[in-house]
Amino acid sequence: MAVIARMLVRRLLILIPLLLGVILFVFIVMRFSENKPEYAYFQGANPTPEQIHQFQLENGLLDPLPIRYLRFVGDLAQGDMGTSVLTKAPVLDSVLTALPLTLQLTFLGLLIGVVTALVFGVTAALFRDRWPDQLIRVLSLTGVAAPSFWLALLMIQYLAVDAGLFPTGGYINPADSFSGWLRSLTLPALALSLPVAAQLTRIVRTSMVEELDRDYVRTAIGSGLPPVVVVGRNVLRNALINPLTVLGLRVGYLLGGAVVIETIFSLPGMGKLMIDGVTNGDPAVVQGVVLTIATGFVVVNLIVDILYLLVNPRLRSAG
Known part of the structure; x- marks a missing residue:
């Protein structure tokens, strides 16, 4: 049983970096997607460059990618998957x-x-x-x-x-x-x-x-x-x-x-x-x-x- 317990603990420890890698991959792919939250937020409107810049500034979209990734991981650790820019409802819900x-x-x-x-x-x-x-x-x-x-x-x-x-x-x-x-x-x-x-x-x-x-x-x-x-x-x-x-x-x-x-x-x-x-x-x-x-x-x-x-x-x- 001790052998099985050690192997199970090893598998569980591998799970942590694996999940972080999955989160990183999804995060990077979505950042290079054509679907930008600033465009979805102003969908149907004709926003000025100043309005877009202000939205990006308020939502941290202008921060460096490493900072945004760490903030994203921290939010996920608290059960926060973000908020829909259209419905304003939590994505987790x-x-x-x-x-x-x-x-x-x-x-x-x-x-x-x-x-x-x-x-x-x-x-x-x-x-x-x-x-x-x-x-x-x-x-x-x-x-x-x-x-x-x-x-x-x-x-x-x-x-x-x-x-x-x-x-x-x-x-x-x-x-x-x-x-x-x-x-x-x-x-x-x-x-x-x-x-x-x-x-x-x-x-x-x-x-x-x-x-x-x-x-x-x-x-x-x-x-x-x-x-x-x-x-x-x-x-x-x-x-x-x-x-x-x-x-x-x-x-x-x-x-x-x-x-x-x-x-x-x-x-x-x-x-x-x-x-x-x-x-x-x-x-x-x-x-x-x-x-x-x-x-x-x-x-x-x-x-x-x-x-x-x-x-x-x-x-x-x-x-």
Whole structure:
């Protein structure tokens, strides 16, 4: 346990400079963006150069970049992500309002993707080189090649417009109607998760095949243990170590892809918030959304690293 504790502390210490690097990257990118807060503030008006200069002076926009970065980090440490120059509302409030929907969509997409990958990946490995394996291979390659936004448009056309099984867009709060909430997020979650499920299926299948070929599997089955017990208790657990490392990157894809999917299905999540910020030229809102998604990606990968330590005894021994 002491080895695991040391490795966890080391991962947590790495998280601090990593987050500072993410903040620095987002800060620099937004400073070189065409969307300037002074132009968004005077949108629709004809400000004089003196008015623009006064706005820049009052908001510290003329300070050197290092000073502005340190001030930005200090504000973030206090929970201040800035203020929208259009609505005058704190960006943090807007993010906290939109984030739950994005997390719901990401979690639902992750659940569908992982369950689908496990079912199809294990089936393909157990029926290696037979027709179920060949069929799953074709389906997974098709899923990898199909982008989420294209799948979303197809689902809207055939499952929502033609069949009328699901709504074409919009969001229903689960507190109002759980069935309505599930119907409103089913198509977005499917469009978001299918490419991820296809990629994970190939990885699960490969890991399972490698594990099934190991000597301990043949020895266990030869000693009389039922194959179902060997596969379920030993093979599957060992085979999931490699897919687990990839899962962190796929969760980041889900978080980023949710922005596009939310826009297509008119969901009031982080995607709509960022698109509105870009359209209205509100850099503080865009910065807050990008920073939240990037931080979520870093934290999720840290969690996956911790899970990897817990399920991989060889790595703990090496540590």
